[in-house]
Amino acid sequence: MQSALPSKKGLIVAACLFVGIVLIGETQAPTSLTSDRTIISAVTSMLILATPAIAVGALTGRGGILSLGHSFFFLVGAFGATLWAQDINLFGWHPVGLWSFVLAAIFGAIAGAIVALATARLRPFFLTLATFALALLIPSLEVSFPSLFGRGASTGNVVFKDLAVARGNPFLGEYYMAAIIFAIAAFVLGGYLRSERGRAMGAIRDDSLSAEGVGIRVTVRRTEFFALTCSLTAMAGALAAHRAAETSVQLVAVQQSFEFVIAAFLGGINHLFGGLFGAVLLRAKDLSSAGTGPSQWLGDHTFAVLGLMGLAIPPLLTNPRVKQWFRSMFAKNRAPESDTVETPPTAKSGEPDGASATEAPPELGALAQEELASVSAAKKAAVAVKDAPRPEPQGRVLLEAKDIGLHFGGLAALDGVSLTLRAGEVVGLIGPNGSGKSSFINVMAGIYHHQHGHLTLNGEDVDKAGPAFRSRAGIARTYQNVRSWPGLTPREHIMVAAGAKAPVDLASSLLTLPTSVSTTKKLSARAQELADSVGLDRIDGTVDNYSMPSLRRLEIARALAVEPSVLLLDEPAAGMHPDDLPQLVELVGRLRNPDRAIVLVEHHMDVIEATVDRIIVLDQGQLLASGDMETIKNDPAVREAYLG
């Protein structure tokens, strides 16, 4: 899992670095106001930069959101700490000193939540642009609202004043505060990333559609995570304001956001402490007295250096050798493998069913017949399952689709399709490519929204509900093109799905309270149980090494983790070797449950024959026939349209 659980080696290195910084601060603390403050001042800057850097790094590494606008929240924090703190008079109480940091954190979280609520449903690409717009807003604010700026900030407001005075050094107060803010940020972020909420963010990053499919509310999670990073950044901004003589836009140039990002990338976005390493590297030049040699040159050409780093780092990070090195460095942290994520085909092709590359070719009638004859092994398994006693489909109605109509422009993908699913039954959904099978599944799962007809789930009207709501209401599905989360282990896949319905509360996950830890343990055990039930082993490695049958099993286990009353299996045999089909048939047989209805979309007729109670046939978006296997086989219309 990315940016969580660093290996012991990684933790030790980070701890050593942190202790090192503390030691430097202690030994270098000047004893009088006239002594050299270069080093302690540089170390403070490092820590102030490191806080937003680890926040931005986690946001990018775990959330898949690159923010170029965190300087805005840095500024919000600065205002929160100074202007507001000095102006506010709450029943005679002036929230100064340490309270100003709390205020800054709250303002940062609110500002972040507002921005994220407006933009979190965007694809990461547009989200990045939106954050960039935020960064651009900053300099124009001073031009337009000059009265807001240039006011005294830190006068008489030195943090840890007593301590600083006692030690005879005001800089020590800033330094301790910087270290404390960084420690808070690291602790809170670490807790969040290790919790259910953090794992869910990983799923959203890798594939938001299937994350929603297991019941994760994507926008809510993204907003929460974004606001958390903004809040931490604002705390660092508050300290920067305390250090500066006055709050001005000079605190945050557009390029400063860029600096956060560079520090995060430089240290590695896949590690919680990456930003700290990056910040130390970026600020190392400040350690020597300014005005001499290389330090001077670096100071004059900061943006050229930042620019070169910006150019060099991302290609370096995508380089397989560097990735390998990172893996060995932080054994549990894998670099993003998102380049292996399948790009979903778009629906604009005019083919409502979006005949994709992995779907069988159009002349399937013949193909289905051929496979019917060739896969004898599956038939044997089929006989075994068939002979087992099956419950009569007399269970209560779980899902009812009435007269569903779905149109893409002028094209009718579904035209008046009805289906009633009862508990305990397994229904086969067949039809030629483009007949509307996948569209129907997508309508039931809430990915497409039908324009006509009604859909009820357990008696509840779900016409307008999205995938996350429907998943919580009891629909789970697998996908025709496998949609896994490559940054997560198979165990984490199942844990995310099992924990999505009732995530552990925010405070527990931020503070790593026992509830959060025990929930994680419980979910991990549940994942093991489900993996065993579908015959999945090696669930702690990467999904990259999984074969197609294993991936299909993982998807089924993930769907079962939702504890669905309606399970939609979208072509589970696609891409499988014929030899693997008997196991699939056997697995579907085991999924049968008196409280659950299963819909199986499949082109392999032997798999259908072996598993289902009844079949409905779609053609050109309409219901062509329905009934048991014999009726369908002998239906002349079906033979002509599909079976050939």
Added chain:
Amino acid sequence: MTDLSQILVTTLKEGSLLALLAVAFSVVFATTRLVNLATGAVSLAAAYGLLWITGPDWLGGPAWLGVIVALIIGVLASVAVYYAAIVPFGRFDPTSNIGWILTTFAAGLILIEIAGIWFENRSLPVEPVLSSVFGWTGFNLSGTPVRVSELMLVVSTALVIGVLVWTERHSLSGRLFQAVAQDSDAASLQGINPRMVVVRSFVIAGVCAAVAAINMAPAVGVNQTTFQLVGFKALTAALIGGLGSIRGGALGGFALGLFVAVLRVTHNQNLEDPLLFAALLAILAIRPQGILGRVAEEKA
């Protein structure tokens, strides 16, 4: 009446600049699906080219040579951004590869830093390329003066965008462009070299940025901050019109031009920048595909 004519003239003036740069964003987005944040910097490089040739403190050469050099520098800088910030990445995946925005921004910073080796970072004045035609210096439109240089801006913008729109629809290279824009993989299977088309799109973006620079530099002086900022405003324009569409970029540019003109006539120009960038946020939140952009639907 004066207000109306003032709004009209300002809309055309500001709109032309924004439209040119917005088209530069759109053309590159169409073929590569990425936002080239170095566009403002490319424009700045071209402006420095013009200053270098024509500036009395520099070479003091003729205006026509300055224009040619500015165009060449614009194209070279644009293509350089492609090879420095985009090629090393390999394949672009809009769903995950967000690092691209970072690299183009970085390339822009480097371009500016390179220019900084020779030029100071302050507003450096440039003579207008064209101040009179056979002694005629302009006319009055119901009280609003229109100078020849402003006419040149509008005419050159109309020319560049007109040629691009015509080429896109009626020529073979326009078809190649559309093919790569719609589906780069399918295009390459048909024997089209997508990289060549992408390089061409960067050349076109370079030309647009340079034409904008040639017209803008005499009006506002050559200044790093101004050029970068105009570049980002043009991104807003491109997003309004729909990234990837040439006509959309032009439309967005003039729409934004109108917005700026109304603010100026009503003496609210100090709200211009915050409103513009707030608009950028709002557009991204409400309709990220813009007015003329298409929605890419996701399918399970």
